[in-house]
Amino acid sequence: MSDPDAPGIDVRPIEEAEFAEWLRALNAGFLREPVVSAEVVEARRPQFVPGRLLGAFDNGRCVATYRSFAQEVTAVGGAAVAADAVSNVTVTATHRRRGVLSRMMGADLAAAKERGDVVSTLIAAEYGIYGRFGFGPATTMTEWVIDVPRAGFGPSRPAVPDDGGRIDLVDPEDVRKLGPDLHDRVRRAQPGAVSRGELWWQVNTGAVPFFSKWTEPFYAVYRSAAGEVEGMVSYECDDKWGDAKQPLNTAEVNWLIAATPGAERALWHYLCSIDWVQTVKSGWRSPDDVLPLLLPDPRAARITTQADWLWVRLLDVVRALEARTYATAGELVLEVVDAAGFAGGRYLLDATSDGASCTSTTRTADLTLEIGELARLWLGDESAQRLVTLGLVREERAGAARVADALLRTSRRPWCPDMF
Numbered sequence: 001m002s003d004p005d006a007p008g009i010d011v012r013p014i015e016e017a018e019f020a021e022w023l024r025a026l027n028a029g030f031l032r033e034p035v036v037s038a039e040v041v042e043a044r045r046p047q048f049v050p051g052r053l054l055g056a057f058d059n060g061r062c063v064a065t066y067r068s069f070a071q072e073v074t075a076v077g078g079a080a081v082a083a084d085a086v087s088n089v090t091v092t093a094t095h096r097r098r099g100v101l102s103r104m105m106g107a108d109l110a111a112a113k114e115r116g117d118v119v120s121t122l123i124a125a126e127y128g129i130y131g132r133f134g135f136g137p138a139t140t141m142t143e144w145v146i147d148v149p150r151a152g153f154g155p156s157r158p159a160v161p162d163d164g165g166r167i168d169l170v171d172p173e174d175v176r177k178l179g180p181d182l183h184d185r186v187r188r189a190q191p192g193a194v195s196r197g198e199l200w201w202q203v204n205t206g207a208v209p210f211f212s213k214w215t216e217p218f219y220a221v222y223r224s225a226a227g228e229v230e231g232m233v234s235y236e237c238d239d240k241w242g243d244a245k246q247p248l249n250t251a252e253v254n255w256l257i258a259a260t261p262g263a264e265r266a267l268w269h270y271l272c273s274i275d276w277v278q279t280v281k282s283g284w285r286s287p288d289d290v291l292p293l294l295l296p297d298p299r300a301a302r303i304t305t306q307a308d309w310l311w312v313r314l315l316d317v318v319r320a321l322e323a324r325t326y327a328t329a330g331e332l333v334l335e336v337v338d339a340a341g342f343a344g345g346r347y348l349l350d351a352t353s354d355g356a357s358c359t360s361t362t363r364t365a366d367l368t369l370e371i372g373e374l375a376r377l378w379l380g381d382e383s384a385q386r387l388v389t390l391g392l393v394r395e396e397r398a399g400a401a402r403v404a405d406a407l408l409r410t411s412r413r414p415w416c417p418d419m420f
Ligand SMILES: CC(=O)SCCNC(=O)CCNC(=O)[C@H](O)C(C)(C)COP(=O)(O)OP(=O)(O)OC[C@H]1O[C@@H](n2cnc3c(N)ncnc32)[C@H](O)[C@@H]1OP(=O)(O)O
Pocket: 029, 030, 086, 087, 088, 089, 090, 091, 092, 095, 096, 097, 098, 099, 100, 101, 102, 103, 122, 123, 124, 125, 126, 128, 129, 132
């Protein structure tokens, strides 16, 4: 596919023999050392799925990369929805702003629609990139830094959960064995969470040399009094000491998952009770994580990052709206505008406590909105009333945004624990 706007630049799915060159271009696009060892190429080879890795080529050199893969994202209520997850998007600096991303994105979204994927998902490097393609920020992420001495646990607290459970350090093999089932349980209960393939566990426990550098983290597992694995955390410490021989370690959480409130509380208490650790960095958490309130003094937790996280592009409004549950019963007519032509139309959402139906309708619309704004509402994170105030949703019937919020919003905010 050559394009009149960028003559000579060929955008197409790559061949497996081009994978190493594609990885080199990926590194160059992310401003990382533009070389890839044979070992890393082999470690990443499972990511090569025919047709799902796009590249742009100019004079035989790869100058842009784009990868999509099959994923499930959890809708409100727990249904797993088929997603086209987008990652590894780069256009080399020499070829930027000549429409190369637009061509790759157009081809991938069309293929995803054709396959029957309900949504496309991604984590955006920069806020301004993906809105034009119909994506909307559907979840938010918050990072906290905890000043451990100020948190108020005191030095005497043992790291034994107060509910009869226990915490043990385990090895990477244990994580690969115990993690997938636990994660499956967690993500199916968490709107906005996404599936993790087998490769995720290998990469994140150092079983395959995916990155040029790897530091082995600590892994701790929480088991309930009944012996069930209910929580797991991966964290690193930096072995820092001050001039006056005072311990100044930071424990930085790579990821923490918990299937029960008891496991969640116990793992944070554990992290805040490790001798020598003065600071705990929470990693990417839900904006309404209970973390600060778990501390005797919640002010010891300071927010260091708060930003958009999972972006969603609805490809099939009917299936997306029927997949989720609703807080109450009600009807809403949505005029959805989608310039790309994938999912626009006027839809009647009829929600009951037993499920919802969504059908094309000719009834007068209650709300008019772009497809990306519907993505913000889909997982319940954003408020239709706020979007009306922002001029991003138009109320065609007075009070319709309030009805939308009553139907769509959730008591806990959606969250995607993963970067992909
Ligand atoms: C899911 C992920 O992988 S996120 C990672 C994204 N990658 C990066 O950030 C790496 C560094 N950046 C890049 O590789 C490139 O600049 C990309 C991929 C962001 C954009 O690629 P390009 O080929 O330059 O984009 P393209 O020419 O198709 O741009 C289309 C439109 O998007 C706009 N746009 C592109 N990038 C940005 C940006 N970072 N911020 C705001 N607008 C942008 C362009 O201005 C253009 O707008 P227009 O149609 O009004 O003229």
